[in-house]
Amino acid sequence: DAKTTQPTSMDCAEGRAANLPCNHSTISGNEYVYWYRQIHSQGPQYIIHGLKNNETNEMASLIITEDRKSSTLILPHATLRDTAVYYCIVRIHGSGNTGKLIFGQGTTLQVKP
Amino acid sequence: GAGVSQSPSNKVTEKGKDVELRCDPISGHTALYWYRQRLGQGLEFLIYFQGNSAPDKSGLPSDRFSAERTGESVSTLTIQRTQQEDSAVYLCASSLDAGIGYTFGSGTRLTVV
Numbered sequence: 001d002a003k004t005t006q007p008t009s010m011d012c013a014e015g016r017a018a019n020l021p022c023n024h025s026t027i028s029g030n031e032y033v034y035w036y037r038q039i040h041s042q043g044p045q046y047i048i049h050g051l052k053n054n055e056t057n058e059m060a061s062l063i064i065t066e067d068r069k070s071s072t073l074i075l076p077h078a079t080l081r082d083t084a085v086y087y088c089i090v091r092i093h094g095s096g097n098t099g100k101l102i103f104g105q106g107t108t109l110q111v112k113p
Numbered sequence: 114g115a116g117v118s119q120s121p122s123n124k125v126t127e128k129g130k131d132v133e134l135r136c137d138p139i140s141g142h143t144a145l146y147w148y149r150q151r152l153g154q155g156l157e158f159l160i161y162f163q164g165n166s167a168p169d170k171s172g173l174p175s176d177r178f179s180a181e182r183t184g185e186s187v188s189t190l191t192i193q194r195t196q197q198e199d200s201a202v203y204l205c206a207s208s209l210d211a212g213i214g215y216t217f218g219s220g221t222r223l224t225v226v
Contacts, residue, residue: 043204046214100169101215102144103156
């Protein structure tokens with residue numbers, strides 16, 4: 001089981017913010033939320049991860065609710081190159097843990113001109 | 114190298130033949146994963162290597178599939194007596210220890226005819 005629920009698809013206008021939701025109501029205390037994306041015909045690309053605080057990097061922001069049962073990935077100014085399948089994953093983080101990535105079906109984000 | 118390298122990039126084989134797929138992880142990365150992605154589907158976990166620990170083989174679909182890794186270097190995924198349902202892109206990923214973001218290769222596209 002992927003342990004996460006995401007919408008199958010979303011559209012976003014170029015230049016606007018893309019907000020991708022993810023539900024992970026059964027997340028446990030030592031599991032992190034990870035986001036990856038897969039552009040057509042390429043391997044998945046790491047975007048961002050977090051535990052309970054909001055995180056931001058050069059690619060995106062991650063907002064995690066206080067109860068950690070859901071999160072939102074924000075691409076602040078979507079471009080056509082952001083069209084991809086976005087995967088939300090929960091996993092144990094750190095040395096000595098199996099922590100394998102289990103991918104669900106993800107959200108297909110279509111950025112339109 | 115700078116990234117995860119997989120070879121060959123494409124492989125066409127006849128049903129019943131054995132194939133060997135190769136993954137060169139990023140130097141120093143102790144964790145290595147193999148995934149399978151059928152056309153239009155999500156990523157399916159196959160096997161996970163972490164340092165000198167016993168590999169997690171829980172995702173291998175049948176005894177026709179096996180994988181080896183020598184130390185923290187190259188890994189090979191072997192599929193014996195290939196079947197048409199083995200046709201997929203086989204993706205390899207590596208990570209420093211079991212943490213943060215995994216770097217994926219571009220995959221090997223296997224077609225069984």
